Amino acid sequence: MKEVVVLSGKGGTGKTSIVGSFAALAKNKVLADCDVDAADLHLLLNPELKDEHDFWSGEVAVIDPEKCTQCGLCQEICRFSAIDNYTVDASSCEGCGFCSRICPPEAITMKERYSGQWFISATRYGPLVHARLGIGQENSGKLVATVRQQAKQLAETQGIDLIISDGPPGIGCPVISSLSGASLALLVTEPTLSGIHDLERVLGVCRHFSVPALVCVNKSDINEENTHHIEKYCLEQGTEIAARIPFDNTVTEAMIHGKPIVEYSHNGVAHHIEKLWEKITGTLAG
Amino acid sequence: MILSVASGKGGTGKTLIATSLALSLKGRGKVQLLDCDVEEPNAHIFLKPVISGSEEVLIPVPHVDENTCTRCGKCAEVCAYHAIAVFGEYVLTFPELCHGCGACSYLCPEKAISEEGRESGIVEWGHSDTIEFAHGRLNIGEAMAPPVIRKVKELAHDNGTIIIDAPPGTSCPVVESVRGSDFCLLVTEPTPFGLNDLELAVETMKELDIPCGIVLNRAGFSDDKVEAYCRKENIPILLTIPLDTEIARLYSRGVTLAEGLPEWREGFVELYGKIWEIVDERSRCPQR
Amino acid sequence: MKIAFSAAGADLDAQVDPRFGRCQYFVIVDTDTMEFEAAPNSGATAGGGAGIAAAQQIAGKGLEAVLTGNCGPNAFDVLKAAGIKVFTGVSGSIKEAIESYKAGKFQSTAQPNVSAHSGMGRGRRKG
Known part of the structure; x- marks a missing residue:
């Protein structure tokens, strides 16, 4: 081909x-x-749309405010400056998961990221x-x-x-x-x-x-x-x-x-x- | 004020807009132009800056001390990008997949991982007449532009006018470039492609909560759908530049409007004034 | 002698998955006894570096060879370092492929036969 x-x-x-x-x-x-x-x-x-699919790719960190003790460790270690004021800026997060692994109260989880859609069409x-x-x-x-x-x-x-x-x-x-x-x-x-x-x-x-x-x-x-x-x-x-x-x-x-x-x-x-x-x-x- | 052109x-x-605007603002305070289109930087072609310094952009990638390493596999487990593999007696690193997050070196129980820099690009700075200039260049074959863009933005002054020349599109390099801007000027042309992509860019700026205005380039020849869209979305068209062979020729030679057709300078100064008003009003009533 | 297949299913009737890094299962077969084990490929859903994750998963299993459709450079590096031979261009059912392998019909590959990222592209059906 x-x-x-x-x-x-x-x-x-x-x-x-x-x-x-x-x-x-x-x-x-x-x-x-x-x-x-x-x-x-x-x-x-x-094009005439035939098939539509969601595209999920990578992960994004999410902080549970209930569990967060505001120790600030995540903000300190994040190389992408994606955490500020104990919240994650999804557009900066590269999904490395470092923060979720070191968070002392385990307040951070990694969620799958919705990244777009792809289509098959007839023309x-x-x-x-x-x-x-x-x-x-x-x-x-x-x-x-x-x-x-x-x-x-x-x-x-x-x-x-x-x-x-x-x-x-x-x-x-x-x-x-x-x-x-x-x-x-x-x-x-x-x-x-x-x-x-x-x-x-x-x-x-x-x-x-x-x-x-x-x-x-x-x-x-x-x-x-x-x-x-x-x-x-x-x-x-x-x-x-x-x-x-x-x-x-x-x-x-x-x-x-x-x-x-x-x-x-x-x-x-x-x-x-x-x-x-x-x-x-x-x-x-x- | 940080003003992005995207x-x-x-x-x-x-x-053309970013460099013409920068040159037109000569004598009106400090102006700095940052070319954040690090995949295909072009502003230097128009500004012809004198480069006074440069620095490599280094991604911190893992270096495993094989003697200290116990092959426990923790690093491979924590790496979201699979840039380290551990199996049997082997530890293999794949530096080109590494994002430099630092998790492996921090979490290694034996402290067997140190970090070394891998060059992914370069930033250069200098000046063109009174304009401070900086740009970045992603190395050929490298995939990740954001670290180079971040490095360019680190060179931003903390006062005066900063003009950011952003890359095209709506994905992460664009977001990285325009993030933190007070205003974004969206340059489009009155064609179906121009309109389609403008709508995407407007959505991006909404998402980032950056106010925007339009420069309509190569106007006058085709339909008025862009104008209609802007009216509907309540986005101001701040400057209109006609489709003009003279401008196209100047552009092809790397000459800005401010130099090639100096009568345009005033238009750019007015454009800047309008942007300043919008930003100023917004800063006074941020809840709006 | 143990060999592994990238597979679309979890048994010997399954088809060989053309993708190594993003295959659904690995089926590991002892060619002397025909006993087999199947394990879901942890690389299948990896964000990046799927081939590396997949190769790492099977690298420690004392394999002599990996049989697959296509293998990219990173996975190839891992398998090579682990001393595992790579056979690409394999298709059909695993059973058939074992026979062909025993008959010496495949030639091991000296280098990756596809570029990085070639096996990506499993979206999720909406709804």
């Missing part, structure tokens, strides 16, 4: 718009939205696995792993051999979780200094986890000099540029109409994305 |  994950380092470079078009172009696939923090892919694919492009991380929750990496795992299971049971994932921005926990073990990463960047800086870092992560990468320069004409710089950088790194997509308002228009670009228009941008998808399928096959 | 969706212009 092949799995393509679309990443960018920097946010807002056009990952989701591109994945939406891949959804329309690829024949037989499962779609996975691994940006569990701020999922947007569903806005393009009009006219194929099944979509997506999720919603609870507000301010940690463990986004585990929720991403859940989404990927479910996508894989779906693909296996339905005899599908391709998964297309929309990844999160950044280089941390959820990105690593989206990337590790994938067949190919498509890195969508833009010719801005921020875009270049972030591309270099996310390419480093791909290398760290030995996942081959292709680069797509989106909005390539907003700064030709920077685009040139990216081309030179990728050449030095031995990373292939799979597409240069010029800036076009059609991308936003398509988003406003809730449609993948390749279904909304057949002009230049759509054509570039079609070419890009051909390139990716070629790379996966090769 | 957004649900990435690439809406957080860093």
Whole structure:
């Protein structure tokens, strides 16, 4: 089974718009939205919810005020400053359980933490696995792993051999979780200094986890000099540029109409994305 | 005042707003900018600070003295992350899984565990003209951003204006960055993705009880659903920046609005004034 | 000679669970007598480091080998340190797998065959 994950380092470079078009172009696939923090892919694919699951992950300390003698030991030993005034700030608690083990009157217990939900939906492009991380929750990496795992299971049971994932921005926990073990990463960047800086870092992560990468320069004409710089950088790194997509308002228009670009228009941008998808399928096959 | 600049969706212009605001406040008291997007820090590209110091971010991970250790297994039992395994004659540690909570070393009956630092990132500080600057960088391949963010925030001054450039999203790195802020400026764009992610960001700020206001970036081209949402939720739109190729070009070269289009400075000063009023009013009637 | 299986059930008819760290049960079989014991995997519900917890659970049981579908790097390190051979890519029922093992049809793995975190993803059905 092949799995393509679309990443960018920097946010807002056009990952989701591109994945939406891949959804329309690829024949037989499962779609996975691994940006569990701020999922947007569903806005393009009009999913029909089939299955909904709660996601529990990790623990959080809870202090029983009846038993608490306010000795303050927990506050002293907590490395995450999660206890103040004998109450636990759930958003700071990392669930290590240290406090619950040393509390003299045993007033602290560890409770399972509700961390979000994940869904399986039907779209006219194929099944979509997506999720919603609870507000301010940690463990986004585990929720991403859940989404990927479910996508894989779906693909296996339905005899599908391709998964297309929309990844999160950044280089941390959820990105690593989206990337590790994938067949190919498509890195969508833009010719801005921020875009270049972030591309270099996310390419480093791909290398760290030995996942081959292709680069797509989106909005390539907003700064030709920077685009040139990216081309030179990728050449030095031995990373292939799979597409240069010029800036076009059609991308936003398509988003406003809730449609993948390749279904909304057949002009230049759509054509570039079609070419890009051909390139990716070629790379996966090769 | 601590003012965070955040957004649900990435690439809406957080860093451009944070740096332009910082530069526009020149001559109006002490200003410090903390770039807490430690996965992809970009503020330095715009501010071009002179870096005067740096420090590694170290996670305290266990080091087991194999001679003192009796293989009782207590450490493995107490580690919520399974970063230590004890079996037979073996003690294995997995430093990359360790969160540095300290439970194993504290609870080891033989006191056989000491802690050693494992570098997960770096923080750097300096200044750009009159602006004090600090940022953090998570090492490539590292998963946990919050310890690096905490270290950046430790560098915050205790007075003046502190502007925090937060990472995108709504998960733990965002919460870690904006926690303790007096106000959060949410930067969005008038698109379905922008609106969807703005709603998530607003919910996050509500949860944290941080008042927020909106900067609507790249406005004028698409629908007015963001405005409608803000009206419904009673969240003020404090600044509107039009979709403009000139701004996009400046941004691509790492130039702020305050420098590239100085006429914007006044707008940012006004923005700051509005935020100050909201924070001031809230501090006077905290029950509201 | 004792060998352990990651298993979806608690007997010899159970299927081999493809996931090591997050399998439901470990079934430990003495291949000479075919006597077996089954234990729920304490790693199955672990927040993190499931493979390590699981490997630790069976590392002290005098095993010669572990047979599973996939094994990640951390669990592999533990099993390797404990001198236990790891056989990945095993599927079907435990009974069948024992026969194949006795017949020498499996080759032990020199390195983990999946990346960390690959076996995660058991949500809980709502309601």
